[in-house]
Amino acid sequence: MAVSSRLGAAQDGLYGLLRTRQQLPGSPLRGVQLSLGWPADPQSEICSVAEQASSDQEWSSTGLQVASHEDEERLRLEVRILVRRSGSEFAPARDRALEIAGEVAAAVRADWTLGGAVADSTVVGTEMDGGADGEARYCGVTVRLEARAYLA
DSSP, X not given: OOOSOSHHHHHHHHHHHHHHHHXXXXXXXXXXEXXXXXXXXXXXXXXXXXXXXXXXXXXXXXXXXXXXXXXXXXXXXEEEEEEEEESSOSHHHXXXXXXXXXXXXXXXXXXXXXXXXXXXXXXXXXXXXXXXXXXXXXXXXXXXXXXXXXXX
């Protein structure tokens, strides 16, 4: 069966890696609400493999007739983290969100194939924002990943 994209497999693979790491003793992901897509009932600590993803593909072939070909797909994924802490201080929410982001990066470094879904992947950036809602401070962190896969 021909595969037109590895986006879904990459999202599932990344989510599976995070679920596995959540079960490890002392994992920073313990108690964090993990989800594939933003949860319908968000809790105070969320780590979500984002629904939004994109890719580009490059076609290559050999011979006058296409004797063999392979598409290289370059994927872009995101993990979104939100931590909400009661009180007026930003630092506790920020520090916890960055700790969770660090665990996402560690998961990717430990298995850059995302459970066999892609040839390789890496964290390419992190974005952070924050705010308050009258009762608490929150910090949002987005971890951006790039991956490479081959479609035969």
